[in-house]
Amino acid sequence: MEEQKTPKISVWDLPDVPKGKLPPHLEIQRTRVLCTSDAPTHTENIRYSGAYASMGVDNSLQLEHFHDNFRLEVIRLNEDDMEFDMIGIDAALANALRRILIAELPTMAIEKVLIANNTSVIQDEVLAHRLGLIPLKVDPRMFEYMSENDVPNEKNTIVFKLHSRCERGSSRIKVLSNELQWLPRGSELALSTEKPAVDPTSRPRTYTSFNCSQDSLPEFSNNPIGPKHADIIIAKLGPGQEIELEAHAVKGMGKTHAKWSPVATAWYRMLPEVVLLQEVEGEKAEELVKKCPVKVFDIEDIGKGRKRATVARPRSCTLCRECIRGDDWDKYVTLRRVKDHFICK
Amino acid sequence: MNAPDRYERFVVPEGVAKVSYERDTKIINAASFTIEREDHTIGNIVRMQLHRDENVLFAGYKLPHPLKYKIIIRIHTTSQSSPMQAYNQAINDLDKELDHLKNAFEAELARHSGSQSRQY
Numbered sequence: 001m002e003e004q005k006t007p008k009i010s011v012w013d014l015p016d017v018p019k020g021k022l023p024p025h026l027e028i029q030r031t032r033v034l035c036t037s038d039a040p041t042h043t044e045n046i047r048y049s050g051a052y053a054s055m056g057v058d059n060s061l062q063l064e065h066f067h068d069n070f071r072l073e074v075i076r077l078n079e080d081d082m083e084f085d086m087i088g089i090d091a092a093l094a095n096a097l098r099r100i101l102i103a104e105l106p107t108m109a110i111e112k113v114l115i116a117n118n119t120s121v122i123q124d125e126v127l128a129h130r131l132g133l134i135p136l137k138v139d140p141r142m143f144e145y146m147s148e149n150d151v152p153n154e155k156n157t158i159v160f161k162l163h164s165r166c167e168r169g170s171s172r173i174k175v176l177s178n179e180l181q182w183l184p185r186g187s188e189l190a191l192s193t194e195k196p197a198v199d200p201t202s203r204p205r206t207y208t209s210f211n212c213s214q215d216s217l218p219e220f221s222n223n224p225i226g227p228k229h230a231d232i233i234i235a236k237l238g239p240g241q242e243i244e245l246e247a248h249a250v251k252g253m254g255k256t257h258a259k260w261s262p263v264a265t266a267w268y269r270m271l272p273e274v275v276l277l278q279e280v281e282g283e284k285a286e287e288l289v290k291k292c293p294v295k296v297f298d299i300e301d302i303g304k305g306r307k308r309a310t311v312a313r314p315r316s317c318t319l320c321r322e323c324i325r326g327d328d329w330d331k332y333v334t335l336r337r338v339k340d341h342f343i344c345k
Numbered sequence: 346m347n348a349p350d351r352y353e354r355f356v357v358p359e360g361v362a363k364v365s366y367e368r369d370t371k372i373i374n375a376a377s378f379t380i381e382r383e384d385h386t387i388g389n390i391v392r393m394q395l396h397r398d399e400n401v402l403f404a405g406y407k408l409p410h411p412l413k414y415k416i417i418i419r420i421h422t423t424s425q426s427s428p429m430q431a432y433n434q435a436i437n438d439l440d441k442e443l444d445h446l447k448n449a450f451e452a453e454l455a456r457h458s459g460s461q462s463r464q465y
Contacts (some may be wrong), residue, residue, distance in 0.1 A: 066445070070445065070449060071449075072450055073453065074453050074454060077458060089446070090393055092389040092390050093390060093393070100386060104355075104386070254352075255355055257349065
């Protein structure tokens with residue numbers, strides 16, 4: 001069952017291939033993407049379970065294989081970003097994870113803006129659009145979705161108020177996002193259909209009907225809801241201009257509108273693998289180290305004053321293919337990608 | 346003007362079944378499943394899992410039109426199993442794999458940050 005790749009070697013001289021594994025060149029084809037100077041090759045995933053049946057190798061994936069081979073390593077975790085590695089999963093799963101992160105995680109964002117007064121140069125709708133894009137620091141699991149027939153109440157809406165004016169005679173001011181005040185008791189604007197109340201002690205009906213103040217929930221009384229960053233410029237006002245509005249935030253998914261997407265972006269790439277086919281020594285080694293813009297290669301001394309190039313940081317390779325440009329470098333360096341090791345950010 | 350509302354991408358309207366099944370009259374052991382209001386996110390994963398099954402001869406998914414939010418998954422199997430069985434098996438296996446992934450992720454996060462892990 002052994003293939004003869006090179007001619008003129010008798011069959012008895014070929015190395016034994018252990019049963020159940022593929023010969024090395026096919027294994028490379030199956031698990032690595034070769035990146036030549038023209039285009040990447042072998043990009044498809046040979047997931048079909050019957051492939052390699054003639055070699056006696058079972059390619060189908062059982063659940064136990066997945067349990068054994070799967071590994072996850074978190075490289076970096078800050079408040080604002082995260083980088084982790086997934087080893088042993090398929091490209092379809094990594095892509096689905098990326099799509100879900102961008103589109104299907106719920107968050108809260110401002111949806112309805114009730115404008116009482118806007119004499120600034122920013123148009124009403126542009127101002128409303130900008131308000132919608134401001135990220136809010138609130139856990140969306142505390143709230144429910146609101147559909148069109150629902151009454152806005154404290155379980156599905158957050159109300160903010162913005163009132164800012166620039167006095168005559170002063171210079172321009174910037175309206176920053178920290179001027180958005182949270183109103184835990186609900187809207188303060190009265191519905192326009194209300195007639196003036198006969199009984200002055202009753203509260204007029206407003207745009208939202210909050211049964212209890214949101215402040216009473218323990219999660220909110222300690223950390224008030226507000227925008228995530230306090231220094232986002234919403235608008236700029238010249239002297240004599242004023243903005244007075246109320247904004248209602250609801251829960252939504254990135255699929256409906258990008259303002260509800262919880263991530264700035266999410267991407268993944270396959271782990272690059274840089275292999276030196278032959279020994280690169282001396283001046284060639286120095287040249288190679290200088291060629292790479294992200295310093296993947298390094299020089300190592302092997303005694304007698306000779307230098308050799310080694311691959312020090314394959315992970316930072318951006319696959320710019322500088323190292324295989326020019327003639328002859330193909331024989332020294334190949335670039336490959338590991339098909340089931342994904343670096344996700 | 347022609348674009349439907351954005352919430353149509355995931356809200357299944359009344360009276361429409363989420364998944365419907367049609368047997369292929371001309372080929373035995375072949376069927377198409379139509380799933381409403383889903384897109385490549387689910388389709389690619391189910392297709393990948395179906396490929397790993399050794400009884401499945403053909404598995405593919407397509408979106409007939411990008412503005413009509415549904416996918417069609419077509420499955421041919423050997424006589425050892427039926428498309429319905431292969432589909433159910435694939436979804437169950439995927440469920441377990443994703444559970445395992447989630448547990449591994451949470452364990453890793455807990456280990457990495459050393460404090461309470463966040464849920465993703």
